[in-house]
Amino acid sequence: MQRWIKYTKHFVLLFLLIITAGLVSAQRTDSLRKKNLSGNTSIQEDIHRYMGYESPLPFRYLSLPYDVAMTANLRTFTVEVGFFLLLLLPLVFLLSISPPRSLLGVWVLFLILVLTISLPSSYLNQFNLEPEEGISHIDKRLDMASGSLEAVRYNIHLAFMHVYVPLNKIVSEISGEKDYVTYPILLVLLGGILLLLHFRLSQNRAEEKGLLLFFILYGSLWFLLSSGLPWYGFMLFALGPLWVVYGWVKKREQALLPLKIQRIALYAMVGLWVAVSLPLKMANYTPGGKTVEAKTDAAKRVFFQPLAMYRNGDFTGEEVLGLFRSGYPQALKAINQETSSLVYQVGTLMPFYIKKNDARIIYDPFLGFGAALIKKYPDKKELIQVLKASGVRYMVIDLKLPQVDKTPGKTLSRKFDDFINVFYKNPLVELVATDRSVRMNENGQVVPAVFFNQGKVVKAGSFALYRIK
Amino acid sequence: MGVKITRLLTLLFCLVYVGILLVEYVFQHPWYREAISFFQYVDFLLYLLVGIGGAAFFWHRKQPKPAHIRGVNGLSIFAASWLLVLVASILFFAKIDNASMSAAGAMNLTLFYWGVGLGVFVIMVICFVMGDFLLKLFPLTMRPLELAMIKMGVGIMSMIFLLFLLGSLHLLTPWFLFPFFLGICMLNITGGRRFLSQILIKPIPLPTHLNALGIVTFGFLMVFVALNFVQTIRPIPLGYDAHNLYMRLPALIHDYQGLVDGFQPYNWSLFMSAGFVFWGRIEVTLALSYSGGVLSLFALYAIARRWLTVNHSMLVLVLFYVTPMVSYHSYQDMKVDLGLLFFSLCLAILLINWLTPYSPPTVDEPMPPKPPASSQRPQKKNTKRHRKGRKKPIASPAKHRRAIFDKDWPFVHKWRARIERATPAILKGQGLVVWLGLFTGFALGIKLTSLMLFFPILVVIWYQNNQYALMFGMLSLSLFGVLFLQLDSQAALRQWHLGANMIQWLLAAIGGILLGWQAFRHWQVVRQKLLLSVIYGSFFLLAFSPWIIKNVSETGKLDKNSIIYGKNTGPAVTFESLEKNWENQKKKLN
Structure with a gap:
């Protein structure tokens, strides 16, 4: 107990540091709270979507483990890591009720705080709401809830939101989009976790303590530096299960649960995880569709059909490319006619197929360069001439680029609109290939075309290739 | 009674925690339900x-x-x-x-x-x-x-x-x-x-x-x-x-x-x-x-x-x-x-x-405890019929190793002996630290995010044998290093943290004071840790050095970006070159 008190003094000092930083922050609350709606850099548009745009800043970080587990910021399988780490790893600490029992209380309070921040902030971020709008939004959803489980869910959200709104208001006094307090808070948190584990693991073997220390520090650096990209921290998802299983199968002197029940709980969770993962695997992670037929068809496709037929010997590689990437063979035939001209590339999957792509491609995936060019040369004909003067012959654009825009101000979408407009009725360029098709207003024919005002879009498509005349 | 209440409350919390997150997970991931429904x-x-x-x-x-x-x-x-x-x-x-x-x-x-x-x-x-x-x-x-x-x-x-x-x-x-x-x-x-x-x-x-x-x-x-x-x-x-x-x-x-x-x-x-x-x-x-x-x-x-x-x-x-x-x-x-x-x-x-260095079992060590009866294999009978199928007892580990090495080319032993003789005293017994450095440097050559491996390993080296003060000191210095090198700028995160510069120097001060204090009290221990860190860092750089050499030879420069990223990929097209070429083109046309 005396050691506990002694270490607590160090924490009081560190908290004073945070308060000081907070007071400094409070001097500049207006500028801190202002959302960055003007321009975002390409890195921000590309990377920050994984972390989310919650405000104030400490909540953006503290909700990160929850956001990653729930794929709250980006709903795609590339970032789907499952529920068991978020569910079972924090509870390992509670599986022993040996003294000092105050540690359990501290840990429980910490988890409650994290949940109180994570659930509401993630909800608000998902629907792009301000905190004041949260309660009414949930109330409406609660009224429309279709089952008892959904009603339970919204009631949980409502309860947390009632606590979150005043908490958000308090923290917003010293923080916002930028602040002085988030780094001190995170550092104190790291110190606290290390301290708690020091008390709990003092009797463990050296290699266990060492590896756990490595795991926590690696996790902390991922937390601070990765902007929420899960695959930057693959070690967490490899060693995390190790700690989960080790924690849940280990025999303890003063255990929360009998060992048998502890293990059964673990086996049940793992069984559940495998049971839900297998159907998703057999659907090749692409279930969906709007109708029952479409959903049924999607669930059959454990393999990509053109690739399975390639393995069967039914298709050649060229045919597979044409099936997978409609329009690419035609586009590549044009680009690869010669290998001296430059290609201005905005997204797409083409670089792999372009000959001498290391010397020819001007790579501008998030239109950072393109936006600057448009600003300098607002006349679209002049812009094309500028590029042509430097040897650019082809320009290929990802038509799905706006879909990756998760920024609050939709800055990427605006850049895309400005850029694609360069090609609209521009006599200096010609469309070479696209996989977008439009039913023309004038004659009802379905033709490859890029702009919607020419007719009704039949297939949205993914790319357009223009040649500079 | 206190234990019972603690157990009850903790269990209740665990159930509520799991319940909340599972319910939320189910609703946030409808594709699992679809995959199961249409399996x-x-x-x-x-x-x-x-x-x-x-x-x-x-x-x-x-x-x-x-x-x-x-x-x-x-x-x-x-x-x-x-x-x-x-x-x-x-x-x-x-x-x-x-x-x-x-x-x-x-x-x-x-x-x-x-x-x-x-x-x-x-x-x-x-x-x-x-x-x-x-x-x-x-x-x-x-x-x-x-x-x-x-x-x-x-x-x-x-x-x-x-x-x-x-x-x-x-x-x-x-x-x-x-x-x-x-x-x-x-x-x-x-x-x-x-x-x-x-x-x-x-x-x-x-x-x-x-x-x-x-x-x-x-x-x-x-x-x-x-x-x-x-x-x-x-x-x-x-x-x-x-x-x-x-x-x-x-x-x-x-x-x-x-x-x-x-x-x-x-x-x-x-x-x-x-x-x-x-x-x-x-x-x-x-x-x-x-x-x-x-x-x-x-x-x-x-x-x-x-x-x-x-x-x-x-x-x-x-x-x-x-x-x-x-x-x-x-x-x-x-x-x-x-x-x-x-x-x-x-x-x-x-x-x-x-x-925890590994000690292989020797012949003289006491036998490990017997596994549970259900998993025990039966003792084979010592009759002539059973002796026919039984393998000969294993020779001592030392003899067994010699038997394997004897089949290698003779120069392997000579080279190994020469390497042992030539190994500087400072590196003797530090094979694992050397390999730690080489593997980390190699990992950095796979992806630059491996710096997230370098600093934790360094901290664990200083932590060894429960050296908490040294651990916190090196942790502070490592975090200082992270902020000083602006690693948080790679993902454009630094812009959010207004006090980052202040924090970085505070961390440097904390780290310096802690390590300085420990060096004053336990110089031999700190000296040993410094030596290990130098070995680790040197071999880390050695493993990464081929890329440094390649990048510097491509760019001819020694700044941070040139060393790490090398030459820019793609054609040498910049804003300035576009402007210049366009101006030249306009002059020609005029």
Whole structure:
């Protein structure tokens, strides 16, 4: 107990540091709270979507483990890591009720705080709401809830939101989009976790303590530096299960649960995880569709059909490319006619197929360069001439680029609109290939075309290739 | 009473916590419900349950439990995976309209499956043989499975280093590479023979406490491993990063038959390019990228077996590998992160062994306690009939090692002795720290995010033997380093933290004061830690140095960006050059 008190003094000092930083922050609350709606850099548009745009800043970080587990910021399988780490790893600490029992209380309070921040902030971020709008939004959803489980869910959200709104208001006094307090808070948190584990693991073997220390520090650096990209921290998802299983199968002197029940709980969770993962695997992670037929068809496709037929010997590689990437063979035939001209590339999957792509491609995936060019040369004909003067012959654009825009101000979408407009009725360029098709207003024919005002879009498509005349 | 209340409240909290998160997870992931509701492979599941369940039942009933089952070896497991994939393919085509799988199709799939498997396996054999050879010259003492992982890691590092050197001379053609690496493998014929025999032919040893849980989890793991592998057999990459970087590089290396200018350090892409430069096949290239995940499974298993039974270790592997993100990176978007994970796990193995050095069991040690009665194998009778089949007692470990080494080329012992004599005193006994540095530097050459490995390892080195003050001091200095090098600016995060500069110097002060205070009190300990850090850091830089040399020679500059990123990829087009060319064009037209 005396050691506990002694270490607590160090924490009081560190908290004073945070308060000081907070007071400094409070001097500049207006500028801190202002959302960055003007321009975002390409890195921000590309990377920050994984972390989310919650405000104030400490909540953006503290909700990160929850956001990653729930794929709250980006709903795609590339970032789907499952529920068991978020569910079972924090509870390992509670599986022993040996003294000092105050540690359990501290840990429980910490988890409650994290949940109180994570659930509401993630909800608000998902629907792009301000905190004041949260309660009414949930109330409406609660009224429309279709089952008892959904009603339970919204009631949980409502309860947390009632606590979150005043908490958000308090923290917003010293923080916002930028602040002085988030780094001190995170550092104190790291110190606290290390301290708690020091008390709990003092009797463990050296290699266990060492590896756990490595795991926590690696996790902390991922937390601070990765902007929420899960695959930057693959070690967490490899060693995390190790700690989960080790924690849940280990025999303890003063255990929360009998060992048998502890293990059964673990086996049940793992069984559940495998049971839900297998159907998703057999659907090749692409279930969906709007109708029952479409959903049924999607669930059959454990393999990509053109690739399975390639393995069967039914298709050649060229045919597979044409099936997978409609329009690419035609586009590549044009680009690869010669290998001296430059290609201005905005997204797409083409670089792999372009000959001498290391010397020819001007790579501008998030239109950072393109936006600057448009600003300098607002006349679209002049812009094309500028590029042509430097040897650019082809320009290929990802038509799905706006879909990756998760920024609050939709800055990427605006850049895309400005850029694609360069090609609209521009006599200096010609469309070479696209996989977008439009039913023309004038004659009802379905033709490859890029702009919607020419007719009704039949297939949205993914790319357009223009040649500079 | 206090204990009961604590237990009750804690249990209640756990149930509420799990309940909240599970409910939320279900609603945030409707695709699981859809995949289950519209599940089409009930037949496949039944075959699986019969196969895996049958194996588990057979094992459960088998008494006494055998040490191994003849025929259950690496080759037969690969064959079982092929069978699994064949069945899945037949069922797939049966469900899809306008497609079918004929006998010719099945044969084609078989040829692809075994062909690509062989292509990858040959590369892995070469890597292991080189790694095994190097660890004969620079021996490490570890548990056998952990040592095998390090050998594989060292071997892959060696292959990449050699490809780097040969690539700088534009010699990456199969006509050169095959004889070259065959010649290198001749240096360690015994290692190669032993590896092939153990991996392919020798029955896999079965632990006595293997039970139905272990078998079932292994079965499901194999489903995911096999389905991921077969999907790498294709003529095109999938995924944005694969097209734009990680598969683009191997293709360029193949085109140039050498290294490519520019790009961030690309150790793993160089390894992947072996599929192109050895075999000329994109399928092998993709499968080599996939192999990072499988190697990670082995490494994770080696770590888990330190503390867990084989059954629980399998649980760890299943929890990791069935994650959709892992599957996605295994066969869809071929990034380098799974390859990096393997090396990260090798670092963990080295670290654990450094923290608790391994002592192999000797002849004089007391026998370990007997396993539980149900898992005990019966004592064989000492009659003449039974003595015929009984193996001779194993010689002492020392004699056994000599017997193996005696089959190596004589120069191996000479070289090893020379290396021992030539090793500076400062490095004697620090083999693990040296390898930690080399592996970390190599990992940095795979992806720059490996700096997230460098600092934690440094802190653990200072923590060893519960040195908390030293640990906090080095942790503060490491965090200072992170902020000073502006690593948080890479993801444009620094702009959010207004006090970052202040914090960084505060951390430097805290670290400096703590370490200075400890140096004053326990100079010898701090001196030792400094020495270890210098060794670690030096070999870290040494392993990364080929990329530094390449980048500096391309750019001719020594600034931070040039050292790390090298030459800019793509044509030399900048805003200024565009303006200049346009102005020149306008003048010509006028």
